[in-house]
Amino acid sequence: MREGPDIARIASLVGDPARANMLSALMGGTALTASELALEAGVSLPTASSHLSKLMEGGLLTLASQGRHRYYGLAGPQVAGMIEAITGVAEAVGPKRVRPGPRDAAMRVARVCYDHLAGEQAVAMLDRLVDRKVLLRDDKEIRLGHSAAAHFSALGIDVEAKARRPVCRACLDWSVRRSHLAGTLGAAILDKILAEKWARREKDSRAVVFSPGGRRQFERVFLG
Amino acid sequence: MREGPDIARIASLVGDPARANMLSALMGGTALTASELALEAGVSLPTASSHLSKLMEGGLLTLASQGRHRYYGLAGPQVAGMIEAITGVAEAVGPKRVRPGPRDAAMRVARVCYDHLAGEQAVAMLDRLVDRKVLLRDDKEIRLGHSAAAHFSALGIDVEAKARRPVCRACLDWSVRRSHLAGTLGAAILDKILAEKWARREKDSRAVVFSPGGRRQFERVFLG
DNA sequence: GCGACACTTCGAGCACGGTCGAAACATTGC
DNA sequence: GCAATGTTTCGACCGTGCTCGAAGTGTCGC
Structure with a gap:
């Protein structure tokens, strides 16, 4: 059993389709609300909220509360860079993507x-x-x-x-x-x-x- | 639902602790056999074999067969860079690692x-x-x-x-x-x-x- | 050939985590 | 104050996928 930083924890956060969609959506740089992210990810609001709290706990997101709106954004350029890197690999190894119907x-x-x-x-x-x-x-x-x-x-x-x-x-x-x-x-x-x-x-x-x-x-x- | 490369698929491959340990082990640059990787990951040989075939299918590993030995290695520098990036984030957000007993x-x-x-x-x-x-x-x-x-x-x-x-x-x-x-x-x-x-x-x-x-x-x- | 070794496949058990509806909570506007 | 809106928590369901033992496949050395 190896030691060191818990890379599985971070990767598994990105490894759920709903969360991956949310993170991709946030790659635009603009912070979004839970409702917007739920739509982007194609899940219900409670599900999105659950995912968002996991991403927050994992340190991947920041939260800016403005009244009853809560804007979620990527925690920083390092996180964005990681998403970029994963996207690059996914593109490189996955040209076998299903043909769009x-x-x-x-x-x-x-x-x-x-x-x-x-x-x-x-x-x-x-x-x-x-x-x-x-x-x-x-x-x-x-x-x-x-x-x-x-x-x-x-x-x-x-x-x-x-x-x-x-x-x-x-x-x-x-x-x-x-x-x-x-x-x-x-x-x-x-x-x-x-x-x-x-x-x-x-x-x-x-x-x-x-x-x-x-x-x-x-x-x-x-x-x- | 967003489109684009399937980043969740790649990330979830890294998101399992056993597979993450294997990939970390391979970051040393030397290709390793299934047995060695099983030991590194702390899982049985069948389990390791299953993980390795998933990583192969995902395009993250290369395989060099030499007689009855099969050496697994990272698929390339892009994959290594991705692991690096994930490790960096894990380090940055996870100094709250459990104190070693x-x-x-x-x-x-x-x-x-x-x-x-x-x-x-x-x-x-x-x-x-x-x-x-x-x-x-x-x-x-x-x-x-x-x-x-x-x-x-x-x-x-x-x-x-x-x-x-x-x-x-x-x-x-x-x-x-x-x-x-x-x-x-x-x-x-x-x-x-x-x-x-x-x-x-x-x-x-x-x-x-x-x-x-x-x-x-x-x-x-x-x-x- | 045969046994030894390295590894993979099969099958079944089991737990973790994603999912949603309903309800609770918080904030705003009237 | 009360209704409307945005969001989180709770509870229960369900499926995916991780796990290992046992058996099967392929390769080497004698």
């Missing part, structure tokens, strides 16, 4: 992430909005550009409306490894897409499926 | 590692033998010095005796993070220590306990 393909294109859109479409949208300087991205932070108010009010979205949550936030999209738009603006855009019936949510899934016409509308407005 | 203290001083001596005494012995140029250490490899034959034959150990296993081998000692002496010479020295009754093996443990007189003899011969 039709449902997974839909998820890859567009899906709900908490209350906003994720997937290839969402990543393309954010890229285009930044290109057009509607939004400004410095590093990890996203801010409104000068034309943002006019641009979004034309769509019936009031970006000036004060909200407790940040208006814009970057959210790392694992399927394409790029950020997409979160925050109240991201939520408002998803609302718009669903309200206009450009797309509908797949039942019992996070996939978002665009209708042919809806896709054209979406691309005209956001990717044009 | 009396039995653990004995293990730390001297214990059996397969068929040779490990622990602080063994590390000190190798250091001294290298200082006196009885053994020569380049990097990870250990060779016999010119005075080795004379030195050991005085102790009744024939280093010229041909053996299938290498005469000298470095074996990483986790409790002190330094190498100690393995191979047939390491085995012969342990035999000598036990035959001369300088020390005895603790029952149901790998600890080796020196008698006061035996310790003096050992230190005179190997640390003098």
Whole structure:
């Protein structure tokens, strides 16, 4: 029996799929709440809470309480580096990943992430909005550009409306490894897409499926 | 549910104590057999074999068959880097390690590692033998010095005796993070220590306990 | 060939840990 | 104060996977 640091303890914390998903979600750098992490991991709130307390006890997370919101984040760059290293090995040894089925393909294109859109479409949208300087991205932070108010009010979205949550936030999209738009603006855009019936949510899934016409509308407005 | 590489799968492979011990043992760089790894991990041979096939399937190990010996080694530097990263986090977050009890203290001083001596005494012995140029250490490899034959034959150990296993081998000692002496010479020295009754093996443990007189003899011969 | 050795596979037992619903707790807003 | 919201704790269920003894497979030495 070897001695030394208890590496099995740490590795087994990462070794549960739900916890691994949570940690991957937190690799984006932004702290998330228990509810958001439960959604990301695909488990119920009590289960997520249990996992989070284990990760806390293991020293892998930090907790910032703000009123009734509790934001969980990675404990530090060392932990992030470890996740990176594990991800690298998983990528290297696991190109034998199961071929994505039709449902997974839909998820890859567009899906709900908490209350906003994720997937290839969402990543393309954010890229285009930044290109057009509607939004400004410095590093990890996203801010409104000068034309943002006019641009979004034309769509019936009031970006000036004060909200407790940040208006814009970057959210790392694992399927394409790029950020997409979160925050109240991201939520408002998803609302718009669903309200206009450009797309509908797949039942019992996070996939978002665009209708042919809806896709054209979406691309005209956001990717044009 | 996030997509991307299956990091939980890899992490859970490392997350079992037996497998973690095996991987730590292999961090020394030398490939080991299933029996040696079973001893290191403190599990039976069937259990070890099962773990090894899982690690193989997960792509974390390579296997070199040589006759009826099968040497397992880490699959590559990327895997080693991952173990390093996990070890680093475990060290950082886990200084709350349980205080070693009396039995653990004995293990730390001297214990059996397969068929040779490990622990602080063994590390000190190798250091001294290298200082006196009885053994020569380049990097990870250990060779016999010119005075080795004379030195050991005085102790009744024939280093010229041909053996299938290498005469000298470095074996990483986790409790002190330094190498100690393995191979047939390491085995012969342990035999000598036990035959001369300088020390005895603790029952149901790998600890080796020196008698006061035996310790003096050992230190005179190997640390003098 | 045969025995000895190194290792793997099989089968069954068992415990740990993940899971969720319901309920308790905490904080905010009215 | 009370209702609404976000989160944790409790209790019970259930499955995965770790474990070992015994038997089977393959390789070496004589």
